Amino acid sequence: MILVILIAVLFAGGFLVWGVGRRSPLGARWISLLLLSFNLAVTAVFWVQNHDRTSFFGGAWLADISWDWIPSLGIRFHLALDGFSLPLVALTFLLGIMAVVCSWNEIRERVGFFHFNLLFVLAGVTGVFVALDLFLFYFFWEVMLVPMYFLIGIWGHERRNYAAMKFFIFTQAASLFLLIAILALYFINGRYSGLYTFEYFSLLQTPVAGPTAMLLMLGFFISFAVKLPMVPFHTWLPDAHTEAPTAGSVILAGLLLKTGGYGIIRFVIPLFPEAAKEFAPVAFALAVVGIIYGAVIAFSQTDLKRLVAYTSISHLGFVLMGAFAWNEMALQGSLMQMLCHGISTGALFMLAGSLQERIHTRDTSRMGGLWSVMPRMGGVAMLFVMASLGLPGLGNFIGEFLVLMGVFQTSPVTSILGTAGLIFATIYSLAIIQRAFHGENSGRWHPGDLTVREMSILGVMIVVIIWLGLYPQPVFGTVLPALQQLIASTAG
Amino acid sequence: MLDTLWIVPALPLAGFVFLALAGGRIPRTVIAFIATATVGISALLAIAIGVTFLGLLPQEASYRQVLWQWVSVAGFEPAIGFHLDALSLVMMFVVTFVAFWIHLYSTEFMIEDEAYGRFFAYMNLFVASMLILVLADNLLLLYLGWEGVGACSYLLIGFWYHDSANGRAAQKAFIVTRVGDTAMAIALFLLFVNFGTLDIQAILQQASESIQSGSLIAVAVTALLLGGAVGKSAQLPLQTWLPDAMAGPTPVSALIHAATMVTAGVYLIARTHTLYSLAPQVMAAVAGVGALTLFIAGTAALVQRDIKRVLAYSTISQIGYMFLALGVGAWGAAMFHFMTHAFFKALLFLAAGAVINALHHEHDIFKMGGVRHKLPLVFWTFLIGSASLAGFPLVTAGFYSKDLILWQAWSSGQGQAWLWAIGVATAFLTAIYIFRVVFIVFFGKERTHVEKLPRRPMTVPLVVLAFFSIVSGFVEIPPALGGRHLFSSFMSSALPSAAVEESHTTELIFSLIASLLALAGIYLAHLFFRTRREHAEPDAGKRLTRFLFGGWGFDWLYDRIFVRPFVWIARVNRNDYIDSIYGGIAALSRGLNTVFSSTETGRVRLYAAGIACGSIILVAIALLL
Amino acid sequence: MTDQIPAEYALVLAAILFALGLAGVLVRRNILFILISLEIMLNAAGLALIAAGARWGEPDGQIMFLLVLATAGAEVSVGLALVLQLYKQFRTLDIDAASRMKG
């Protein structure tokens, strides 16, 4: 029931803030903030209550709801939460709060509609993380897109129309592959078992093999890979991230990309284990290419947000790598990497956004020496930059290290090349600090430092990322049963 | 007593957290007090723990303290836990002790800096990371400390960030060491895959039981760990970052880039000595790297103009001695030299800092001169440090530690004549280059006016460290000179001692050769740089001088091989060529649109002709198939 | 009816007439003649339908022809109305003159 509440709150809240926003923009902001805080609190309480519960009717499911929706087509309203989804759902609300906070001053027009879109995207993301009916999953998958398109297209920066269109075309084209693959799986399963259903567990049993399985796997994979994004399908991302308003960038980088990684781990590999195994070398190669390619390009960017966007490509390469290694260590690492990347990149985007708010440029060649005028922001940026280059003691390190170590057991070469990517990560990460905060303050900027509101949310982020870096075990403990179940499902 | 071990790194860490959160709002005296006090208490605690440990020693050679389970995934279970044995005790003692005096020194040295709080926050974080590094009971925690000190080194080199050259030096240091760290990370993967754990003691235990000498795994792991070590310790081929790292404040150079962090590589190899003993090829490589590095750095130090760069090359060279010792299996000797080096090199840096501070931040030794009259204390302490570095016979710590290394380079099982020859030759060079600095800076006539005289917080550390630069050598005296083995017998609980077979007379002869060479070096320096001072300035026009000045051209080479191609590739592909594929698809659609819409002429008969052609072709196809 | 006409013959005739009509459409620029040629083509198609229907003895061919006839009627009425408009607009029956009405 908790799942329905979480999603319903967001959907209903979306309409509510739209209405309220016409009268009082401030009201819309507060309501969004309260709703998201409510959701986060509910999730946190649920997590604390269930952190040691390993089974729910046999499986690793902590919450489950399944209603008939369109019985004649075998479509059910089936939501379920396991330890794998739970951290991601919590991350969704956390970053949602962050998005509301960082749009507080930035968004001044059509505030109600903005928050409507924001809440709907979050609802879609939450739905994606918990839907277990493939039709429902696809529904939520599409729910994410349109509000995101509006967020970029209406409140974005200079080239927002181009970026929004590009985002939409890429993701929409990709989700067509997903739709086709889902339908094909539906019919194959129906023909085989006589039961036409979109139910995840039933489809897991579908006996597909050979070229068909490979094609269907690719259908799923491409759609998730575009979202992830994987080189060479990544080019929507820099544009979208750069042009989106800060809140949009935070949600894009922090959450939407994670749906790709989630999809690969939840669907691609469990549904088509053999095909995925066959495909793994290609995925490894693409992941390595992505890690290095993204890092090299990131280094040469002068637009701060674009730079951070390319780092996402590099970081998500680790997730892809870990997913296809498909052992417990690599998967734990992938999930940790997703969480920490969400937080660290979200924070970096927020910093880039608040910097732009203050000095009206994202061009790093015009920045420099900002540390002396805004030491608090400098310190925070330094911390998250260090997180992004994988400094031990911060969460990202745990994620990357586990992924690389897990991958090393399957494919040492991939792991070694991925490790080499850490050098490039160092190069671009330090470039951020060097260009923006170090050096001479040639632009004679005198922006104000971070406000209390910004500091408080960033403080939460800092605490979380250090916590994940020094004591990640609670998360691993929550995820473990779910992962064991996933791995077991592909074993037979 | 031992169970307070965790407090030793925790105190500086707490200091860091406090200063990072509140550093901007509290007065300088409070900052200075907190920073120094946390490290000082740690040092006292370390000494107390050391005494307790010494009392237990013969029975219990190690103590372990686990704080909490860090990660537990699929059998990978590193903890946040500390391991104390003779090796880590020495490291812990040196780190906290030297760090305390350097902190004290800094309270005065940095007093005019606007970012006083930030400086001490970083310094405390560094001390905490370094302590975690040396105390870690597993390699992952060691890696945390390892990267932590790297990050602090980056932060502190780039501390004066307004000058972007400093920022570049900081980046260079971090990136170059990260190259080595990457190798080390791969070594950790290999170790875990082979041993199922990263616990150091467990690995060493298993390795000695199950791995054959010279086997592939031992060679691979040790070679990769060596990669990490050469990066951190600025050895060939990753030594280029250290001279540039002098861009940081002088206390930083003293603490991080002389006494503690750069010796982390030595510590790592000593820590995993069991593995290295199983890979003789890599041992030989370690010795070779050390020998080459010490020679190259020694020659480069001869022509530097910047006083700190002389000391930086000297540091590289001295760590080269430690690597040489490690490579010939003289583990104890390496650690002994580490300890004495920490004292006298920190002393040299701090004294140099005092000079620099007194001379309006002048670094060029040829613009200094005659300082000894104005700063007698600094002069004497610097002289003691230099003597120790040069290995002035019998009375300095450096003599004993270097002599031990040279002797074992010859006499131990893996020892070789050429290693010894290079070591001795460079000992001679060492004496020349350091006394070159002494004579140029402290003698002759005054060139820059001395303005600020160091006050007590700066002078006390100099005196203390000078004291230790002399007496710390007396814990280990070769049998030929009386024989005392306090250090090596203490170390033998953690590290195997190298077997020595030669007679005492041979050893005495070798000591004599080294001593004479050191004295000859000092005399030569006196000859060239005191009496013929006018001609002493290096001629930048000479090719050899330029070559040595640039540190044998490694920077030039790396710039051509790595930096420029990377920057070029990044620049060229700035707009992401993959994007132009999609841009191409879009342009193609637009082009096709233009082409097709141009067929829309409005001429009905053309349309009809088109339809006719189409039907003809269709029927033809139907006919032919 | 002993000597019946082979269906091919009728179909060949239909083909020839159709080709002639097509030629007319393509050759003539006068819109009136184009309409006339279209009628020829429709009629040829109708002939083919009848022949086929007759071959199988089914009424469907004839029904199709009826439908073709209806279509032809509608087409001619609209077409001729358009001819009148065209002439009014352009003072000519040249079909190419109307090409500026392209999309």
Place this chain on the structure above:
Amino acid sequence: MVTLFFIAAAVAIIATFMVITHLEAVHALLHLVVSLLAVALIFYLLGAPFIAALEVIIYAGAIMVLFVFVVMVLNLGPLTREQETRWLRPGMWVAPAILSGVLALELVYVLLGGQKPLSVSSGVDVKEVSHSLFGPYLIAVEVASILLMAGLVGAYHIGRGWKGKAR
């Protein structure tokens, strides 16, 4: 009967050829009527007398009359005739003629492609036609009627603004 067929076919082809080559619209229409009548005869020979009648009444009658009316309304003079002469130069018609010729040859080749002659069954009853017309094809009939209605309305609408002005 085959003879009759051949004669009618020859008439139809020649008359059609005249239609597409003639310069004067009225003359062309007269040739077209001849062609249509010939085809009507062939319908009769193929055993579809009802269709033959319709061909004569609707095609040759009603539709042609429409054409003639329009030609009369347009009142094309010698100017048009000159224009037609100018338009019908060899360069204009050779390519389309070849195109059509190729199509015709292809079709003929398909039709005579070496199979046995397909003999025609003996006629189809009008009654049969009507039964299926108002049975299974009812909807088609309705659609056709709607089409005719649309044609009517369309023709009226398009032609409404026309105020014939003779030159």
